[in-house]
Amino acid sequence: MNDLSFERRAARAASLSDGQPLYRQLADHYRRAIGNGALRAGDRMPSMRAFMQRHGVSLATATESYRVLERAALIEARPRSGYFVRMPPAALPAALEPDPAQLPGEAQFVGIHSAISTLVSKFQRFPDALNLGGATACPELYPTDALRQAAMRALRREPTLLTSAGPDLGDPALRAVIARRALDGGIEIGADEIIMTHGGIEAVNLALRAVTQPGDTVAVESPCFFGLLQVLESLGLRALEIPASPSTGLAIDALSFALQHHRGIKAVVVVPNLQNPLGSVMPDAHKAALVELCSHAGVALIEDDPYRELVDDEPAPKSLKAWDTDGTVIHCTSFNKTLAPGMRIGWINGGRWHPRVRMLKFAQSRHNQQLSQVVLAGFLETGAYARHLQRLRDSLRCQRERMALSIAAAFPEGTRFTPPRGGLFFWIELPRGLSSAALFDAALDDGIRIMPGTVFSNTGRFDHFIRLSCPSTDLDLLDDAARRVGRLARRMSGHRGADA
Amino acid sequence: MNDLSFERRAARAASLSDGQPLYRQLADHYRRAIGNGALRAGDRMPSMRAFMQRHGVSLATATESYRVLERAALIEARPRSGYFVRMPPAALPAALEPDPAQLPGEAQFVGIHSAISTLVSKFQRFPDALNLGGATACPELYPTDALRQAAMRALRREPTLLTSAGPDLGDPALRAVIARRALDGGIEIGADEIIMTHGGIEAVNLALRAVTQPGDTVAVESPCFFGLLQVLESLGLRALEIPASPSTGLAIDALSFALQHHRGIKAVVVVPNLQNPLGSVMPDAHKAALVELCSHAGVALIEDDPYRELVDDEPAPKSLKAWDTDGTVIHCTSFNKTLAPGMRIGWINGGRWHPRVRMLKFAQSRHNQQLSQVVLAGFLETGAYARHLQRLRDSLRCQRERMALSIAAAFPEGTRFTPPRGGLFFWIELPRGLSSAALFDAALDDGIRIMPGTVFSNTGRFDHFIRLSCPSTDLDLLDDAARRVGRLARRMSGHRGADA
Missing domain, CATH: 1.10.10.10 (Winged helix-like DNA-binding domain superfamily/Winged helix DNA-binding domain)
Structure with missing residues (x-):
């Protein structure tokens, strides 16, 4: 001692x-x-x-x-x-590393729309289910009152905010403060190199539209965020799934191999920090190698980076864009996860495709609504944002730790997961043969929404995985819900015995 | 008497x-x-x-x-x-009717992006120019204070509006009141057949993405809103320009001919009420015939209808959707022009392509920000919206009448225009040979922004036209500006003589 x-x-x-x-x-x-x-x-x-x-x-x-x-x-x-x-939880093994030599075939994801539609329609039948399937925390973890007060002040100070059109590309004051804050992620860009978007998802859409044509192939992480697969399908793009490690993210060697053998790859989409759903953070050396690889291959590297500020490390990790020297990296991010899920504010820097991104944004949806931007600019300019992030990370860490214990205690033997480096979700491998789709249905019947692994890939490799979030500050609620899902999984996998 | x-x-x-x-x-x-x-x-x-x-x-x-x-x-x-x-103005002849037999060739509009970029960069060099080039009225004509108060009330009543994600597809209360109000336009749809969008332009994007593939041909009015041409270019679509009359809009016969001779036409985009830039309103018989024609041809009819409530007629004209019996019509509209340019709220009903539109909206930008929707729902539920529209139309009529006199008095001989049926812009044909691009530059130098006809078509047929708006309630300001533009045009066309 x-x-x-x-x-x-x-x-x-x-x-x-x-x-x-x-x-x-x-x-x-x-x-x-x-x-x-x-x-x-x-x-x-x-x-x-x-x-x-x-x-x-x-x-x-x-x-x-x-x-x-x-x-x-x-x-x-x-x-x-x-x-x-406390007594330690029943130890759970870490998730398995993928085999980088095993490249899944090219898929067109023509099924993802209907898979997501099925999920959404099921959600709608259980609107009151506890949502452990999302990617944002509960409203109490965001600075609700400060933003509300800021909105009222903005409306008093600028009476015509709702009735006059805002500037193209976004509010200049907001873009200036974002440019200053981006330095923390190692990104050196000017305010005029930032375009505000409707959430991060519009940014990713614009990035893909800027660098691809329908029929092109895009390399993505496997597993990856189902929203990305849907964007690819909606744009008529083919996805090539590259294995990703639960601890270090995208397998660089596998991507390198793919770039050599698939000449048609036009872009790579990566979530470098707290990959969704893995929760992995790419080491700096991997980030540097990835940017170099894409630059050398002349392929656009689209970085979707909305979770960086939720990583527990001090200082926070850098964005891929920090290693960009020739405009290869298109940086996309949002404030949906870190600050205000209701404001739908994201931004994009289009790298060397920036003028085309700017044109596409103008043609697709014009400028964003101005009020939210003014509110956000005011908030980011003070120290309140840094203090909020610290509180949010602290709380999420407690939530994750409690959730990890609950999962370890309640899920059946053969369950694996690697604790994420921050954020709020766990990517859990269930015993083989256990269907995440069936577990999803059973959990929803029991009043809990989870995300089945089926929608994070089109290869079927993750059909026995689930993504489970810990959005709430009510730790007992999380514990109870995780144990209930675990109990259902145990029942399905044929386990008996007392509930932990 | x-x-x-x-x-x-x-x-x-x-x-x-x-x-x-x-x-x-x-x-x-x-x-x-x-x-x-x-x-x-x-x-x-x-x-x-x-x-x-x-x-x-x-x-x-x-x-x-x-x-x-x-x-x-x-x-x-x-x-x-x-x-x-008062003494009558020098009489100006009405605009010429197009020759419906003269179909412009198919064009790909690969030049519209750069034309618009050039305009925008010139705008930015003269940020303080009086804007007679826009399509929205000045903030004083919108219910700034009522909306602001409504926003404050909403923030007090629903504290987590900014920090919790809103419902997919849009706020249910807003969609319900929109469905009720849509009856005025002859549209019978349920709240669940409405999807909220980021302005009308996102609605038009979604409509086109739902019914076309890159390389397809889309029939548009000639002239038409430059934003539409840009959307077509950004989506890799070809445009076929169909003549449109300054009084009755799209020439149905010409479209019918085109549908028979161009098998590749997948959609027709029409602004039926206060066509932009013509200011025409299609007669009911034309609307019925157009819907029937598209239905028969199996071609999607995309109706962009943001100006309907600005038409002076009582009762207001109907939307094309009122004649739709089989889901042929995709209805797109917004509140940008009628109520709140700063709120960026539009909506879409996708006709028989509605499920695909819903999927595309989710993939492209998720749900809209919630605060604006709550504010709008509250405003539309009262009689305040109808009263506001009456005041807005009254004021715009005065502004148009004054502007019409100023144009008639100051523009050179050979100028033509047909007074629009409402709204705030004039589509003015200058004497042949007079370059609208040159007039645009000269006016901007003189502190006035106008829209040159060059961006309303890719055929070059409107290079001697301009679109001139009367957004302000300050009639003397409008009069002075119109006279200054007219004087520049006179000087360019070689006219001499005293300024009227």
């Missing part, structure tokens, strides 16, 4: 230097100790008084640190005995 | 029956008298006292009636003498 000693001055200095609150640093410290085995299940945690003395902190800080650990289900309070490290 | 006598009871009864204010009925009465020659230039109008006695109205009503006529430049006050009918 020696390594738990903490220098008061060092902590204070660290607190000042990296801006993280002390309680969080201390919680992280104990989290690591539990993670690396320095503290074991059943170990008694220091009493509050001992904790305060050891770390030279106030009772408020000590309490807050323990609250964080408790919410994450790492420690538990026992009446009149203090806090103890 | 006998016909000017007015029965007090009849007027009162009429006022009650059709809801038009008395002052407006009286102003219309005198407007007709001036129009049909019963009152001639220089005739003295009744004194206020005589007017009040003759029509049995108050001083306020009499004053308001004269104010309307004066704003329309139909009468003028002479100091200490009373009101007189």
Whole structure:
């Protein structure tokens, strides 16, 4: 336990230097100790008084640190005995790495529309189901009141916001602050190289329209976001699925092989940070290699990057665009996941295709509505956005940790997953032979919406996977829901035995 | 002058029956008298006292009636003498009817993007130019304050509007009230047959994407809205320009001929009410024949109908969709021109292609932002929208009448135009040989933005036309601007002589 000693001055200095609150640093410290085995299940945690003395902190800080650990289900309070490290969950193996040599064939995804329509119509029959199938957090995790107040201020200050047309390409003030913030992701572009879009999905549509013709082939990650497969189908494009690792994302070697053997590939679409559904983050070396590969092959690299700021790492990882030297990378992102799902605001930098993207955006939907942009610009200009992101990441981490325990405890033997590096969803491999479509139906009957793996690929390789989100701050609700889904999966896979 | 006598009871009864204010009925009465020659230039109008006695109205009503006529430049006050009918403008001939037998060849419009880019970049160099090139009125003509208050109420009542995702396809309450209002245009559809879009332009994009493949041919009116030509180019479609009459719109015979001789036509795009730029309104018989023709030919009829409620007629004309019996008509419209240019809200009914339109909308940009929809739903549910439209039409009529006089007085001999049936723009034929592109440049140098005819067709047939709008309620400003443009045109066409 020696390594738990903490220098008061060092902590204070660290607190000042990296801006993280002390309680969080201390919680992280104990989290690591539990993670690396320095503290074991059943170990008694220091009493509050001992904790305060050891770390030279106030009772408020000590309490807050323990609250964080408790919410994450790492420690538990026992009446009149203090806090103890919790029993570890039944260990679940990590997800399997894909075989990069095994390239799925080219598919046209002519079935994805109907698969998605079927899902959507089922959703509509159960409108009140708990939604663990989405990619956004609950409204409480977003700065609802601050944005609302900002909207009211904007309406008072600029009375004609709703009745006069806004500027082409988007609000200049918003684009300026986005350009400044993009530097955090390693992206150096000017405000006039940014076009505001209707969410990230319009950005991806414009990117694909700018660089392809119907009939062209586009390389995508396997598995990948079902919305992307639908965009490809709607544009008459063929998809070539490239294996992706649950920890490091797109398999560069496999893509390299594909580029050599499929001359018709016009674009590669990648979610480099918190890949959807894998939750993987590409290492810097992979990012650099990927940009170099596409640049060399003369293929557009479309980066869909809406989750970067939800990655837990400090500092946050960079975007692929940070390695772009010749305009190969088209950068697409949005504020749907990080700030305001109701505002539908995204943006795009089209790399060397930027003029064509600009034309397509004008022809497709003109400029975005102005009010939301003014609200967003005001919010991003203050420090409120950074503080919000910190809170959001903290909360999502607790939610993920609790959800991971619940999944590990409740799902049948043979279940695998790799904990994601941030965000809110888990990509779970069920025992082979268990149908995610059947589990989806059973869960919906039980009042819970999940996403079946069937819509994340057209190869059928992920039909026994599900994507499960932890959007809520109500950890008991998440725990209960995950256990119910796990119980259904166990029943389907023929397992018996007591529920954990 | 006998016909000017007015029965007090009849007027009162009429006022009650059709809801038009008395002052407006009286102003219309005198407007007709001036129009049909019963009152001639220089005739003295009744004194206020005589007017009040003759029509049995108050001083306020009499004053308001004269104010309307004066704003329309139909009468003028002479100091200490009373009101007189104004001198008529130099008569301008109506626009020429097209030759329906002369079908322009098929064009691919590969040049429209660059033509529009050139215009836009010139606009940007003169951001403060008076905009007579647009299609929306000034913000004062829209219910800015009511919408702003509605937005604030919505934000107070539904705090998470900005931070929670809205329903797919659009707000149900909004779609319900739109379905009810659509009955006025003769359209009988349910709320679930309406999809909200980002303005009318996204609706037209979705319609074309639903029924065509790249390389297909689409029949359009000639001239037509440059935005449509750009959408066609961006989607890789070929345009076949069908002549259109300045008074009755699309030439049905010419379309019929084209459908017989071009088997590859997949869709026809028409603006039936206040065609842009012609300002024509198709007669009911033409509308019925057009729908029948397309239905028979199995070709999608895409109706772009954002101006219907700006037509001066009472009752307003019907949409093409009113004659649709088999889903041939795809109806597209928006509130950009009639209510709130800043809100970017349109909608679409896809006729028999509705499921495909729904899929394309989901794939292209998901649902619209929710706040604007809630605001709009609240506004449309009250009588405020009808009252607003009446005020807007009244004001636009005054603006058009004043602008028509200014154009007639100032433009060179050989200029032609047919007064539009509502709305705010004039399609003006300049003397042959006069370049609208050169006039555009000269006007912009003089601080006025106009739209050159070059971008309304790819045939070159309208290179000596301009579209001139009257967006402002400041009639003297409009008069001055129109006269300045007219003076430039006169100078270019080699005319001399005093400015009218």
